[in-house]
Amino acid sequence: MAVPGDRAAKSGAAETTHSQRHTPEWVATGRELLSASDVGRTIARIAHQIIEKTALDSDEAGSPRVVLIGIPTRGTTLAARLTDKIEEFSGVRPALGSLDITLYRDDLRSRPHRPLERTSVPEGGIEDALVVLVDDVLFSGRTVRSALDGLRDLGRPRSVQLAVLIDRGHRELPIRADFVGKNVPTSRAEDISVLLTEHDGRDGVYLHQEAEA
């Protein structure tokens, strides 16, 4: 995985038009929480933690099959990058899937229509596997609750863990992450934007006022 250098990411000249369309005001007025190289390092660290944790778990009873399930859109991308890293560090490639939680949301009646995102169940399903849910930002916890409901319809995993790049607090449900890239105390008026090369042309995490988004 190529992580663009910190300096290159900060200089506007190296930007693609794609990222300029998505992020100019965040980059200009927002606070940078993670630079591009920080994002790369954080993902590598979470990958190591997942390897360590699953290795510990496997001592108890055989070795569980590990499945990474990303929550679209950026969670899926993060899950794919984590899968690459885990393979690089441990030689074992976990199965990869994605689960769109739109159909499981509890606010469908009060929010505007949103199109479905991609769902793919990995080969072999998730039955008796150790599932790691992956998302970019953990906020109220409602997305994770929806994902847990969704997982239940896919099969019965042995256990479910949660990996997020940013935990910004303000939980509305009793949910916590097992793997956290960075804890960021925020106010509700603020918003966090995670930029990933695959979607935004660059990596980076920014904190900015909600009204700007």
Add this chain to the structure above:
Amino acid sequence: MRHLLSVTDLDRAAASELLDEAERFEQALLGREVHKLPTLRGRTVMTVFYENSTRTRVSFEVAGKWMSADVINVSASSSSVSKGESLRDTALTLHAAGADALIVRHPASGAAHQIAHWMDGWARAEGRSSGPAIVNAGDGMHEHPTQALLDALTLRQRLGDIEGKRVVIVGDILHSRVARSNVFLLHTLGAEVVLVAPRTLLPVGVEAWPARVSHHLDAELPGADAVLMLRVQAERMNGGFFPSAREYSVNYGLSERRLALLAEHAVVMHPGPMLRGMEIASAVADSPKAAILQQVTNGVHLRMAVLFRLLVGAQEAVA
């Protein structure tokens, strides 16, 4: 989108979006243990069928149930319609009973439009922003939008794209709402449509449709990317539209000989129910070129997408 009454309400972007969404539903259901999504929990979908149907009604029912909606089937023969209740009173009753969506099939063209008009009026009178969503599941000789959409989805899956493809629609164009909806939707999606039918089975004003008319099936088959066979709607025919079933079959039936005229990649479709041996030879209907069962499967996913689109999300306020 408040109702789905006609394919002409959909522009290319809206139609493509529905097709994409149907494919996402297919993906979402793939490899699952439980074919049940909580998306429409607590919503009531009523199918109101004044004409017989297996495919469409079952398809809507499955779509609704897989999304956890409560689905109630009303058929004309087993309801107060058979006692002489008017369409308006039936609609008023279902409105009062709390339907969130009505799937309407009626032998009269425009029936779904009329019900949608009444429903919106009653909702306004009650001070609510919106009443039940109406889906036209076939109104007389007018339209059958979800059928056209599922046909388009099948074509897109089989041919990769619809833009620039030539689709030949064969048979009883006059009585076919499927043909009418398909002509307009396929045109919107950029396909070239050719209608093949005897002169007696073409509607008045067909010249104004975005389609070319031909009477020679053999001449049209070699250049076709897809052939859509229609059912001869004997129940709508009150006179001699063609001399005999045998002659119709010889001139317009899709036989094994004609199947051989088609290009390698071409697709054969039929909205069902099929009259095997007359419109389509049995061997053709069961051949690998036929996409008839794929149409049925797509129908469920497409109707899930339609219900999702109509029933989910805060409705834009009605002024």
